[in-house]
Amino acid sequence: MKTSNKVILIIIAIIVVVALIPVINAEKYKMVVNVVEGENVMGVNPLADKLDFGDLSRNNGMTRYVNLQIGGKIPVYFVVWKYGGLAELVRVEKNYFTLQPGDELKLGFAVNIPPSAPIKKYSGGVWIFRLPKVF
Amino acid sequence: MTKTLKNIIGWLIYLCILVGLVLGIPPGLSYLLKTPHPIASITSSSMWPALKKGDLVFIKGELSKEDIAIGDIIVYENKLGFTIHRVISKNDETVITKGDANNTNDAPVVYEEIVGKAVFVGDSPLRIPYFGNISILFGKARDKI
Numbered sequence: 001m002k003t004s005n006k007v008i009l010i011i012i013a014i015i016v017v018v019a020l021i022p023v024i025n026a027e028k029y030k031m032v033v034n035v036v037e038g039e040n041v042m043g044v045n046p047l048a049d050k051l052d053f054g055d056l057s058r059n060n061g062m063t064r065y066v067n068l069q070i071g072g073k074i075p076v077y078f079v080v081w082k083y084g085g086l087a088e089l090v091r092v093e094k095n096y097f098t099l100q101p102g103d104e105l106k107l108g109f110a111v112n113i114p115p116s117a118p119i120k121k122y123s124g125g126v127w128i129f130r131l132p133k134v135f
Numbered sequence: 136m137t138k139t140l141k142n143i144i145g146w147l148i149y150l151c152i153l154v155g156l157v158l159g160i161p162p163g164l165s166y167l168l169k170t171p172h173p174i175a176s177i178t179s180s181s182m183w184p185a186l187k188k189g190d191l192v193f194i195k196g197e198l199s200k201e202d203i204a205i206g207d208i209i210v211y212e213n214k215l216g217f218t219i220h221r222v223i224s225k226n227d228e229t230v231i232t233k234g235d236a237n238n239t240n241d242a243p244v245v246y247e248e249i250v251g252k253a254v255f256v257g258d259s260p261l262r263i264p265y266f267g268n269i270s271i272l273f274g275k276a277r278d279k280i
Contacts (some may be wrong), residue, residue, distance in 0.1 A: 088180050088188055107249065114183060114236030 005130055027128040029066065032084045036119045051126065053111045054101075061112040066128065068105045075133040080107070084124025089113065098133055104131050142200065169199040170196025170251045175210060175219060176267030181234030182208070185259070191266040192219070203246075204209040204229060208260055211244045219253065 002010075033053035036043075042062065043055030052063045070076050080095045093108040109126065152210040176252035177190040184209070186192060194210050203209060203222060209232065211218045218233035220241055229243035 088183055114180070115238055116183060116185070116235035118184065 010083060017046040021127050022064075022131055025130060027066070027130070029126050029128075031082075031084070031090060031109070031111075031124045031126055032121065033086060033089070033113070034061075035113055035119050036118050037119055040097040045123045048089055050088055051109055056111070056113050058113050058115050061110060063108045064110050067130070070099045070101050070103050073101050073130075077133045079129040079131065081127045081129065082124060084122075084127075086111070086122040086124030087126075088125070089117075089122065092128075161243065164193070168193065168195045168251070168254070168267055172196070172210070172217070172250055176270045177216065177219065177251055177262075178267075178271055179234075181236050182221070183236045185221075185235055185266065186219065186253075186262060189265050189271065190262040190269040191270075192260055192262045193254040196255050197253040198249060198252060200225075200227070201250070203252065208255075209244075210250040210252070211248045212250055213244075213248065 001105055030050040030051070032042055032050060034043075034055045036055045038057045040060065041055060041057035042060060046063075051064045051066070054065060056062055068078065076096050078096070079097050080092045082102065089111050091110045091112070093110070094105075099105060107128075137263055161173065165171055167173070171256055172194055173196075175192050177186045180188050189258065203225060205222050205224060207222045208219060209222055209230070210217055211232070218232070218241070220237075221236045222230050223233050223240065225233045229245050230249070231243055232241045233239070234241075255261065
């Protein structure tokens with residue numbers, strides 16, 4: 001293999017690793033809500049491993065929280081990314097923000113079920129990227 | 136003819152077709168759908184789940200009062216820009232619209248404010264998911280300039 005090709009391969013490998021680390025380190029939660037018939041129905045199934053909003057009827061809402069802490073000595077920049085069928089119904093209290101070392105934040109994820117929501121189970125996910133803010 | 140020259144000509148033809156498509160689609164759609172605003176990006180969740188944020192929808196223009204029926208999704212112009220909501224009632228002077236995901240009706244819309252209505256395929260509006268995000272991004276970038 002030519003030296004130039006080796007250099008290109010090494011650069012590509014570095015870029016891949018740099019891009020992969022935040023993805024691997026991201027906090028990943030599944031989100032789920034069960035839209036049910038009726039009015040003012042709220043059934044909570046609090047599971048720690050996912051953002052489970054339980055059973056909710058239309059025109060109803062629920063907020064779940066994720067605790068963010070900065071343990072090291074470098075400020076951390078947070079980016080929240082939602083995906084899936086539930087993503088459009090969930091509002092994140094805050095996105096694209098920095099926490100300083102020692103800071104703690106309860107980040108709220110609020111779901112609101114509109115009157116047009118079909119009765120069914122919705123799921124999705126959220127990734128919270130933690131990017132060390134070196135510069 | 137050398138292989139390199141053939142490649143260059145091939146790429147130029149490809150580029151011309153691409154530019155032609157990009158420049159030609161909007162006026163072509165305007166002509167076909169009879170409106171200066173043939174496509175619209177969905178920027179809110181007020182019509183969820185019929186229309187989702189980031190969808191691209193097609194708008195048909197040149198409508199008479201009789202062309203607008205209850206259940207149609209119409210686009211109208213107001214002080215804030217354009218709104219795309221569903222018709223829930225109509226009379227001789229105005230139509231009343233509401234976002235599917237909203238709990239309240241909109242203010243009455245006079246027929247002159249209506250730009251067009253969404254093109255339907257069967258019971259659902261014709262939409263291209265995610266493609267509306269491109270124009271939303273361009274809009275945000277333009278707003279920042």
